[in-house]
Amino acid sequence: MLRVLREFWRDQRGIALVLVAIMLPAIIGLSVLAIDMSRANNLHNDLQKGGDAMALAAAAELDGRADSITRADRALANLVQNHYKFGGTTGVDQILQAAGVTRRYLRSLPASDDQPITAANVITDEVAGAFEARYVEVRVTPVGFFATFPISFNSGNNADNSFNIGTVSVAGFTRGVCDFTPVYICNPYEGSGDSIYSVAADATKRRRLIELRQQGGNTAQNSPGNYGFLQPPSGSGGANVIRDMIAKTKSQACYDSRGVSLRPGFIATVRDALNVRFDVYNGAMNGVKNNPDYAPGQNVRKGYQMPSNGNGNACNADLASPPDPSKYEAFPRDNCVTSPCPIAGGRVGNGNWDFNTYWNTNFATTTNPVSVPKPTGGDGVNPASTANPPTRYSVYRYEIAQGIVNHPSNGGERGTPACSSNSVSNPDRRILYGAILNCQALAAAGLMSGGNSSPPLPVEAFASFFITETVESGSDQTIRVELVDVTGREGQGTLDRFLRDEAQLYR
Secondary structure, three states, rough: OOOHHHHHHHHHOOOHHHHHHEEEHHHHHHHHHHHHHHHHHHHHHHHHHHHHHHHHHHHOOOOOOOOHHHHHHHHHHHHOOOOOOOOOOOOOOOOOHOEEEEEEOOOOOOOOOOOOHHHHEOOOOOOHHOOOOOOOEEEEEEEEEEEOHHHHHHHOOOOOEEEEEEEEEEEEEEEEEEOOOEEEEEEOOOOOOOOOHHOOOOOHHHHEEEEEEEOOOHHHOOOEEEEEEEEEOOOOOOOHHHHHHHOOOOOOOEEEEEEEOOOOOOOOOOHHHHHHHHOOOOOHHHHOOHHHHHHOOOOOOOOOOOOOOOOHHHHOEOOOOOOOOOOOOOOOOOOOOOOOOOEHOOEOOOOOHHHHHHHHHHOOOOOOOOOOOOOOOOOOEOOEEOOOOOOHHHHHHHHHHHHOOOOOOOOOOOOOOOOOOOOOOHHHHHHHEEEEHHHHHHOOOOEOOOOOOOOOOOOOOEEEEEEEOOOOOOOOOOOEEEEEEOOOOOOOOHHHEEEEEEEOOOO
16 A cells, blocks of 8 residues: 555656646736737727827928918818727727827927926917917827736726726927028018919919019018018028028028028128129129029020120120110010009009010011010910010020020020020029018017017918019119919929928827
8 A cells, every 4th residue: 555655656647737727827817918918009009000190190281370270180180090999899990089089289399208298388379379389299088998817806996807098199390491592571462362372373463573672671671572581500691691692503501481580681792692693793793603603594684785885795784774675675574554563562563564575675576586486375375465474484484495595686685694604404593482471460479670580480481483684783672573483282383392391200
């Protein structure tokens, strides 16, 4: 008997079954816990991805305009429909909005990610504060997750084996432009019946001639149609720096639509800087006429004639004096006699200009008319005429496309550069790029005074303008332009290459 007991005591066969029986509850519990954690992680990922997508969709609308929050809310409601599983009824596909989504718009973020968002960061007045909205916080209300593992062992408050999972996403949007000239323009259509966007979308309105005037930093600087200068990103805003940035073929400056800083003061040499585009090199620009960085455009026709004393130096050409439109004719100004210039105190024309005289003087000449047909007029169907004028910019581009730039006018002027030994291949050398500010509204809010700004001012849009004639000398350095395009949905897309739009997650 003792021998049998000793053998049984020493026999280890079947011991694994005993160990498995002892460990089986732990093995099953850990397996269930692993499955629950995987399901919870999948639910969190579903919610986080959905929250991130919604935050990015809303942030892309925060462009600093008056309706930015309205559009952001619309994006939240309509642009994203993420789904999630593993919450509530296990495995059932549910729409994210059903979980409950809340949002807050923020003017700023704490300096560090480990600091909480406070009331100082949050915009409470979403109408007046739309201009300041830079970020959006999207919070997905915690979703009930039902676990298989009996978590109620750890908490008496979870008798149904459930716990909540939620997410928070913070995204922001920046819109900027690069390679833009350091110029701002007070919105010439502010306070009128037109918006600058509707004008950009309508060719009959784009052909209106606009007079931009520099006002030397006094309070009149805030008037529609006036222009001034932006502080370069480098921080060096000296007059010569601004002049050279305007004169060069490429201005390597970037600006953010949410805030540009103004460089106050009058710059007399801006006239010389802009006129190099017309192959006119005066003042300090005389020394760079053969520098390719300061090359004129392809088409510089401007109504100039050679000096009457017989000096053949093309750099000495000047406006015909007295004017002789039958021989020398730049793009004519709007005829505001029969139909007065209606906007900005007469600074914005009516779009009616004398196409016939311009074309007959320069191309349908008495001795050597061009063989190409006239461009299409403003109606988009019939040939251009004074009664059916196109935009001046379209005529300028048509001359380049048809290869008639070098055709001599009745007085002998040609459109090809003659003073500089260079010219640029980019046909838009005569385009002025600038930031559009709603100066009156900003001044009323106390943000503009004498050309200064504090804090940096929001930009309504970035725009391009075609310079129709050389810039005048005088106290206001008047630039005559046509609007070509604006950034934004209403634009024609010609400025897209300058844009730097970015919606990104911050938290």
